[in-house]
Amino acid sequence: MVQTETFVMLSAVLFILGAMGVLLRRNAILLFMSVELMLNASNLALVAFARHWQQMEGHLFVFFVIAVAAAEVAVGLALIVAIFRSKQSINIDELHQMEG
């Protein structure tokens, strides 16, 4: 039986890696993937605590987070495609001005 603490630590490490990806990478698609990694890390913590407290509600929240992540990816990738069409680039440094 692996302790809950260990799972939460792993979840924190993955979350930090995801946050660093968001801050360091300039490719908009990679940025999105890092956000997914962070969401996954939080899901892992939720499931670990759900087992710790033997409460099923945590699983439900993870279910909802996955659904929201799917929606977010659909809209986000559509945005990236639209931006790429107008700018011919998905480097977020070139998108920092909110000009058409």
Add this chain to the structure above:
Amino acid sequence: MEALFLIVMVIAIASAILMLLSENAVHSALFLIVNFGCVAVLYLMLDAPFLAMIQIAVYAGAIMVLFLFVIMLLGAEKLTSQTKRFIWLTPLAIVLAAAFALIVGAAILNGEIDLTPPTERTPQLRVVHAAPYAGSVDVYANGELLASDVSFSDATDFVELPAGDYTITLNPVGTANAVVTVNVSLDGDSSRQANTYTAVAYGGTRSIAPEVALFPDNVEAVDAKTARLSVFNGTNSPVNLVDFGSDFDPTDDRVLLADLAPGMLVELPLVSEDTSVRSWAFTGVDAAQTNLERLPVLVRLNNPEVYSVKRDTAQLLVVSTEGLFDGTTREVVFPLVDRSVAPFGGPQAVGQLLFSRFVLPFQLIAILLLAAMIGAIVLTHKEGFQPRRRDVRRKVMKPLANVISEQVGSDVLVDETPLLPEKQAEPAGD
């Protein structure tokens, strides 16, 4: 378990780091899929098989395929030309991440995650009325009404009670003098999925008060397509449970439960769903009798409307004596059927929550997904949605007016209609 966890943990962290470092976006996406797979394995270790399936199907499947599709579509594998505009961001990010790691590490290590034991499950109690001479009763626990007007062969619902000692009293409906009083102790056992207890009031005659037996009740989930059967003897003498098999074949008789003393509960081995209990019967006990056919049959379970075995249920068969109007008695068996509690983390348990307490969030998520779908279509639509231009319609109108004029024979719209521009002559040659 530990070794497997360590391996999966190392793979998860390594694939996350590789995802961050790889220059090619396709490689990054593939490393992220590996990471999601590792998380799915961790979900399995955490008793969440349903979420592990969802993780593989939705995350590693649908979402990552979408990512790869967009990367390939845009040809964005190596599009990140390093601009030097935000050069200070890199060290800042590392400092912020380190600070976050410190805070989280301190919070986890100094927190009391593992010191707190898993929650105790609130005990649930139901009271079964199997005392034939007590009439309908009200059930009180420590003076508080649990259920009113419980008649013979009925049971109260499971009522949540905080762990502790209780005095259970059964009063005839509307009166305050107890038929029977019993002290019970319910503890918050955390090891059981559903911490349920059953108290059965049984036995007694017109002059003798009935007794109450309390026992932990097992409504935990069972293997797929099986049911749990328990038998409680509420009569004044021991009983057998015999499966007589075919009526014409005395050799297939077998004893399922021998010599069950009064006030005792026994759980039968799991039976598969739709087991026929038509040939089962409760009989009296006669140690000298070796031929099962000769045993005095008390009750046959041959009414499939009442006695049937359904899967995912926990069934308690209470054998009791019933007083008839002419003063004689007879044995009756009444089944108390409960849905068993679904196993933790399985699809059934998730579904039970999703369609009961979480219906509204579920609907909201569905609407959100619909909105996201429409949003994605609008965003990626090439021309955008502009209203149709009016002059398209006018172009159609003009020739139509001319046609009408020709048919009527006079120019109906001659004043208003401007002439169509002359069609230019085709250039000569090809």
